[in-house]
Amino acid sequence: NAGVTQTPKFQVLKTGQSMTLQCAQDMNHNSMYWYRQDPGMGLRLIYYSASEGTTDKGEVPNGYNVSRLNKREFSLRLESAAPSQTSVYFCASSELQGASDTQYFGPGTRLTVL
Amino acid sequence: AQSVSQHNHHVILSEAASLELGCNYSYGGTVNLFWYVQYPGQHLQLLLKYFSGDPLVKGIKGFEAEFIKSKFSFNLRKPSVQWSDTAEYFCAVIKTSGYALNFGKGTSLLVTP
Numbered sequence: 001n002a003g004v005t006q007t008p009k010f011q012v013l014k015t016g017q018s019m020t021l022q023c024a025q026d027m028n029h030n031s032m033y034w035y036r037q038d039p040g041m042g043l044r045l046i047y048y049s050a051s052e053g054t055t056d057k058g059e060v061p062n063g064y065n066v067s068r069l070n071k072r073e074f075s076l077r078l079e080s081a082a083p084s085q086t087s088v089y090f091c092a093s094s095e096l097q098g099a100s101d102t103q104y105f106g107p108g109t110r111l112t113v114l
Numbered sequence: 115a116q117s118v119s120q121h122n123h124h125v126i127l128s129e130a131a132s133l134e135l136g137c138n139y140s141y142g143g144t145v146n147l148f149w150y151v152q153y154p155g156q157h158l159q160l161l162l163k164y165f166s167g168d169p170l171v172k173g174i175k176g177f178e179a180e181f182i183k184s185k186f187s188f189n190l191r192k193p194s195v196q197w198s199d200t201a202e203y204f205c206a207v208i209k210t211s212g213y214a215l216n217f218g219k220g221t222s223l224l225v226t227p
Contacts, residue, residue: 004157033213042118042204042217043158050213058214090158102148103215105158 002026004106006091012112013081021076021109023091031094032074033058033103034066036087043090049074050097081113118207120218127195127225135190135221137205147188148206148215149179158204164188175199200225 007022025032030051035043035058045058049068063085065077074093078085088110092103121136139145149161162173169181179190188205205218 031213033215035215040123040219042206042219043215044217045214048213056213097213102160102163104160105150107157 029093118218
């Protein structure tokens with residue numbers, strides 16, 4: 001099993017450009033999450049999907065949209081990138097919702113917005 | 115405000131030294147607790163977790179943590195560190211009614227030969 005995979009690994013954008021970060025898991029997990037990690041800070045939840053067909057905002061959703069394409073895939077879209085969105089983005093998944101289970105993380109996407 | 119505090123941001127130890135990393139949280143109600151590790155260039159991996167039961171939990175690679183409810187603490191320990199333990203360590207807390215893991219800012223551990 002590959003676990004949780006993310007593409008791309010690195011990306012540089014100019015302010016105002018758009019892009020989609022892709023995440024897929026092969027563990028048949030129900031719940032998926034997007035976090036961002038900034039220097040000197042822990043991870044913060046952007047959006048999550050408790051189950052296929054549902055999405056909800058986390059702590060820092062502004063400037064992002066998500067799509068739960070199917071049970072395996074959960075994408076994060078930046079419609080108009082801003083320098084404040086420079087960060088490392090982690091996707092995670094868990095078999096059960098939220099606190100009931102362990103979240104497993106992908107390798108991350110390092111995004112720089114100029 | 116709800117928060118997770120990790121007391122040490124940078125720790126340098128010699129091989130075979132003992133390790134203790136502090137983690138305190140400020141949440142009302144019942145929580146689940148985790149320690150994750152991020153080795154250089156790799157993704158976050160689960161070291162150990164506490165949901166209920168014995169407050170002393172054992173994880174992978176010889177790590178253990180003790181949940182002290184009265185102190186709102188979940189400190190990570192290892193009796194003898196190795197060079198391969200060089201990594202960043204994150205404490206995370208989630209309310210049993212919640213979805214979001216709330217992470218501390220992390221502790222960077224460097225183990226010197």
